[in-house]
Amino acid sequence: MKQSPQDKNLERMLRSGRLVAGGFLGTDSRSLDEIIAEDAAVLHRLGYSVSDVAARMQDLRDLARPALGTWIQADEELEVKSEDYKGIIVCPWPHEGRYEKRITTAQRLDTGQSISWSDLNIHLIRDHGFFEGRGAFFRIEPEELIKVIFKG
Numbered sequence: 001m002k003q004s005p006q007d008k009n010l011e012r013m014l015r016s017g018r019l020v021a022g023g024f025l026g027t028d029s030r031s032l033d034e035i036i037a038e039d040a041a042v043l044h045r046l047g048y049s050v051s052d053v054a055a056r057m058q059d060l061r062d063l064a065r066p067a068l069g070t071w072i073q074a075d076e077e078l079e080v081k082s083e084d085y086k087g088i089i090v091c092p093w094p095h096e097g098r099y100e101k102r103i104t105t106a107q108r109l110d111t112g113q114s115i116s117w118s119d120l121n122i123h124l125i126r127d128h129g130f131f132e133g134r135g136a137f138f139r140i141e142p143e144e145l146i147k148v149i150f151k152g
């Protein structure tokens with residue numbers, strides 16, 4: 001599929017370090033459309049939608065937020081914490097989207113696996129189906145995320 005000039009600008013922005021150090025695409029050589037399509041295929045194979053995943057990430061973040069950086073139990077096998085960092089980060093897509101720098105971490109007590117995400121990750125997944133490129137600091141592997149945040 002041929003990219004529109006607008007898509008090209010977006011992809012250039014995502015590759016640059018202008019909004020976040022290292023950019024949103026990391027070392028990934030795939031196009032933005034390919035990254036989004038391949039992650040969508042992984043979710044589909046595992047039986048989840050982007051809205052299922054984003055809603056669970058949001059719920060865990062909302063649960064953890066009042067505890068101000070201390071671990072709290074989300075269910076028997078899962079604990080979460082949420083930490084605030086000063087500042088705002090903007091969504092690189094062309095719309096008004098400003099997110100606080102907050103990192104939520106979920107850790108499974110049964111497997112020890114953990115995964116972290118920012119408020120921006122929740123938005124990028126929910127509204128753009130975008131888990132970031134491989135090698136990006138906040139790249140989230142959909143399969144690992146699902147293993148951690150949903151009961152196995």
Ligand SMILES: [Zn+2]
Nearest residue numbers: 091093097127
């Ligand atoms: Zn956005």
